[in-house]
Amino acid sequence: MGTEDQGLRRLAGARLRLNVRHALDRAAIWRETIADGRRHIRYSAATDSRSALSAQTRQIEAQITKDYHRIEKGLALRSPRENFGAAPAARLDRDLARYQQLPDHDPAVVSHASSALAGLHQWHEHTRHTDGGPTKFPVAWAPLGDAEVEAFFRSRVSVRDFADEPLDMALVRRAADLALSSPSVCNRQAWGLWSFSEPADIARLAELQNGNAGFRDQIPCLIVVTVDAQLFAGAGERNQRWIDGGLYAMSLVWALHAQGVASCMLNWSVANAQSRRLRAAAGIPDHLDVITMIAAGHPREGLRVARSPRRSVDEVLHSDRS
Numbered sequence: 001m002g003t004e005d006q007g008l009r010r011l012a013g014a015r016l017r018l019n020v021r022h023a024l025d026r027a028a029i030w031r032e033t034i035a036d037g038r039r040h041i042r043y044s045a046a047t048d049s050r051s052a053l054s055a056q057t058r059q060i061e062a063q064i065t066k067d068y069h070r071i072e073k074g075l076a077l078r079s080p081r082e083n084f085g086a087a088p089a090a091r092l093d094r095d096l097a098r099y100q101q102l103p104d105h106d107p108a109v110v111s112h113a114s115s116a117l118a119g120l121h122q123w124h125e126h127t128r129h130t131d132g133g134p135t136k137f138p139v140a141w142a143p144l145g146d147a148e149v150e151a152f153f154r155s156r157v158s159v160r161d162f163a164d165e166p167l168d169m170a171l172v173r174r175a176a177d178l179a180l181s182s183p184s185v186c187n188r189q190a191w192g193l194w195s196f197s198e199p200a201d202i203a204r205l206a207e208l209q210n211g212n213a214g215f216r217d218q219i220p221c222l223i224v225v226t227v228d229a230q231l232f233a234g235a236g237e238r239n240q241r242w243i244d245g246g247l248y249a250m251s252l253v254w255a256l257h258a259q260g261v262a263s264c265m266l267n268w269s270v271a272n273a274q275s276r277r278l279r280a281a282a283g284i285p286d287h288l289d290v291i292t293m294i295a296a297g298h299p300r301e302g303l304r305v306a307r308s309p310r311r312s313v314d315e316v317l318h319s320d321r322s
């Protein structure tokens, strides 16, 4: 066989190997997508009209929250529909009775739902006005000055070089609390934040993530953001966990930044088996989905950060007005 033939065969062999690996990648996408679907089917709540079939406390809570929030939203409209709220109210009556029987129910949820029902009753039976009850006036807020806005947003960067000092848990706690101001679908707030400050725990857990190898041993605080899959329902909400969880994670990073704490989000772009490993290692229950890890701490003096150039706003903004 000539050298040219051998070269061609080698090329064909390399091409075949590429195609096989690509086919395996695609097969993995199917496998993981099916596993994602299985998790959603296993843990999600039944949808509105089927919600009597939901058995877990948090699944019933999802429906109650959705329904009391529907009433609150209705009462916050300038002109609520004449007979709005009948279906949510009927479901609430039924679900609250069931929910309160469960030993691990949340009394705050019962209280929110009961006051929404009372507000709806008042609206229909007596006053037809929406002041008070389950609605409120927003806190007045004066916009920040241009320079402050610019400085705050443009100074956040992903930090991969932390100072050798612990991170005060009070700062993390405050950030976790401030980030609770994030919006969530029907106010379900499915979030969880798992914080680790022990170097041995950080090393053990960060090792399961593939984007921190160069700075793992300098991370003062490792955070895992989760959402509870039981608080979502139906095919339409199959991706909602990632949206709500991502919103909370971003707010958390802004809240850390506002307090002078540096951070770096650490992707959780992994197969389901790796999430199982992390849950086992971190003591996170199986019904929680992992959204992202976040490394947090004080920045080392004189540190450098990746340039991370940005797209122009014109590439991102599509508007019918100039």
Ligand SMILES: Cc1cc2nc3c(=O)[nH]c(=O)nc-3n(C[C@H](O)[C@H](O)[C@H](O)COP(=O)(O)O)c2cc1C
Pocket: 156, 157, 158, 159, 160, 210, 211, 212, 264, 265, 266, 267, 268, 292, 305, 306, 308
């Ligand atoms: C969800 C998410 C996952 C990320 N994962 C990693 C990671 O694993 N390792 C890392 O060094 N940076 C990670 N980053 C940081 C990005 O590289 C960084 O946000 C991006 O380059 C923009 O730079 P900036 O954050 O400094 O503005 C992640 C960011 C996001 C939003």
